[in-house]
Amino acid sequence: MAISPALDTARGAPRVHPAPPVRRRPGPAVVALAPAGLALALGLWGIRRENSMWRDESTTYQVAHRSVGEIGHLLGNADVAHGLYYLLMHAVFALWDGGLLALRLPSVLAMAATAAGVGLLGHRLAGPRAGLIAGLVFPLAPAVQRYAPEGRSYALVSAAVVAATHLLLSAVARPRKRTWAGYAAVASLACLLHEFAILAVAAHGVALYGARVGARPGWAWAQAASVVAVVLAPLVIVSQQQAALVGWISAPGPPELLGFGALALNGLVCARGPLPARGPVPLRDLALALLILPPAVLMAVSYLHPLYVDRYVLYAYVGLALLIGARLDALSRTVVVPRALAGGLAVAAVAALLPYSLQLRTPRSRLDDTIAAARAVRELGRPGDGVLFLPARRREPIMSSPEDFRGLRELALAQHAIPSGTLHGIELPAPRIRARMLTAGRIVTVNDPPGQPLDDTPQERVKREVLAEHFHRCAVRDVTGMRIVLYGRAGRC
Template identity: 75%
Template sequence: MARSPALDTAPGLPRTRPGTGPRPPRRPGRAAVALAPAGLTLALGLWGIRRGNSMWRDESTTYQVAHRSVAQIVRLLGDADVAHGVYYLLMHGLFALWDGGLLALRLPSVLAMAAAAAGVALLGHRLAGPRTGLAAGTVFSLAPAVQRYAQEGRSYALVCAAVVGSTHLLLSAVARPRKRTWTGYAAAASATCLLHEFAVLAVLAHGATLLCARVPAPVRWAWAKAASAVAVVLAPLATVSQQQAALVGWIASPGPPELLGFAALALVGLGCAKAAPAAPGPLPLPALALPLLTLPGATLLAVSFLHPIYVDRYVLYSCAGLALLAGAALEAVLRAVPRPRAAAAALAAVAVAALLPCSIHLRTPQSRLDDPMAAARAVRELTRPGDGVLFMPARRREPILSSPGEFRGLRELALARHAVASGTLHGIELPAPRIRARMLTAERIAAVTDPPDQPLDDTPQERVKREVLDRYFRRCAQREVQGMVVVLYARPGRC
């Protein structure tokens, strides 16, 4: 009887049955694609979350504003920081339920960034397949900017997660263009912009995506109507925010570091887009990711040459675009090597090792501009009950606002009305003659000052503080902390 050719094997090799053979590598499911980057981001966010019991000035503002009543927060927003108003109200609600200090301050950002990582991975999955999604989510999780803002008590991580979520809704609306999907997109984008007004640039990037992808005209028209609804919702916030523009007067015009940094990321993204293979999906991945990476930052930079407003954290969500492009390029490279899983593991190990020094630094007080909590502790170490205290300049009152217990028993010599009572961020100071008179009643004064390389404020109050200290007091001791200097002054012979 003749044997079936399908059962023949080469000499010395085991026989196989028809239809059997090496199985293709299993593709990760949607749950694995989302949960792996989310878990990694969560672990990185919880690692060193207290950052050496430090808190920089913006986080200090969040902490003290969120501890005001709703009425007091609303009153403040009429004068300052309306752009962060929704975030302050959300944090107020959290602190009302659980006043967990630094952990409560930063945990929402950790959770939001973990959600953003899962969302980026699922975007990659929808646009180019599960392995691209897994790679994109991992790249996003490891990005230094993502690690940094996952551990900050500010709105940027929440905005990033919300932008990623609204991008998913855009894909759904493009794939199934119905009224309710576009309504959901408009509602999500509006809520995101209320969380931070510069999220509107992500909506602009979505419009550019639809133009690049050459979607049908009805889809573009539906997006235009949704974007118009977002603009209507955002208009009152933008109007009040513009009236408070002096609060961002510290932002300088873009210089070479900002321009080169943005250009480098844009070029990396463009290179990854060229390496990424074409893949089926609601939209081409490069058409979605490149505008999200480049358009928000480029718009802020262009505007900043007329009115400086560019700060990279304002468009943190651009990291999602870079991660998607890098994930697609990595998938193309790994698919071309003989053992893709081993290569992926080796590449991940190299990336973690290369980023480890940066990751460790980001979890130290020295990674931030200043540390009001350390300044408050230094004041407590240098002073005794009855001493006076000054903040030079007055806007550096974060230490006493976030750590009032460290100042118990001390006299504020320049304060006229507390920040809460006056509905301001830092309080209102006395006129210069009153400050002078009160300073002359003190034997010892602790001054919380900027570092020596900072320009001096030229207001009557600040001038009189410096004049009285120079003329009637002597330096007794000094403590330098991150971004601030605490100096103890005393009358001659009273140190």
């Protein structure tokens, strides 16, 4: 007699087929904490950057150490776009004057919060696995690794943009006046930290339009965006009067276009095909708007008035991370990939980033190193020597490390930065600079690196002329992004 296939051949008992493995879904705590932990570890890794500090961080450091009144005096003349950040950092240093660690730790913590927020955004819009992947991808992005341990506002702006995005989703899902008010307040905070965060607010509006959420949410967003614009308007008006401070920015060239194109293309590839759609706004619409609109608009404007710098719209990486997380999660549901292979691919991706990650933790990763320049001045100079900055805006080393210039005479300075309410102070007229230079036997100069265009002001011309006519070059020290030169009269080297 034939034996039924449903019976065990040995005992005649029904076969018990093993149940398919159940995938454990990470909970919201894991989705938030795992990315935050990774971002925190990457941010703290080499946070001192071999005890180096570049010019923008030097500006933060010395401005934040001024009094509130002195910061207010400065903002009326320069750098008002960073005013709120300077005040926040002033409070940090008032509580704990921890040098480079205190300078960079707020940004590290803000980027950890951003990574957690990205994970939770992915969780809301595409599910827990998509959120976890997105949250882990975000802090690995090279640009995010670069600006996480940075004494500037970009990480804080990213955190505020992500928080505003969460409030936007909550307001669309459950319309309440207080939620929309919270969205307007947090978005305003992001814009006051850096005015180009307004492009994230515009991206939110585009995402709502693409998602066809209806007239009421769209009208509520427009009202909130109007509040943000009103709050931001005074800052924009004053910062436009200080536009000369960003005169160093040039129109986007091939490197900037290729960089943006590569990111946008990656995002568009990840957006193709079906993606999970769980939230009040589809992930595809929100992520593509955040990824593409802010840098694209800033680039387009920059061909008329150059303003584009990638770090000004760092939060665009939030959109890319969300798209990568959702796409990898979708693939995992349709393509069976052994865990060992998936783990190997993840390790390979991290290993590919490792050389760049290591380089980011060195002084060579930034434009210059003001601490190294100050150290070179101390080693070359001796009490009684003169000191000059060519051009005058290279005064960052003496602003952040004045102890290394002790005993040297500033030959061109008419008024220091703090009483003059400026970033670098005010210099004497050219004839006075010439007369003071001729009283010196030796002069230490802090210069741009070779190959940089020379400033064509009367003060800068007279500095170069007197050095060429009356002094000999005695010694040269090249540091990251600057050249320190000792000049002396004949026989005085």
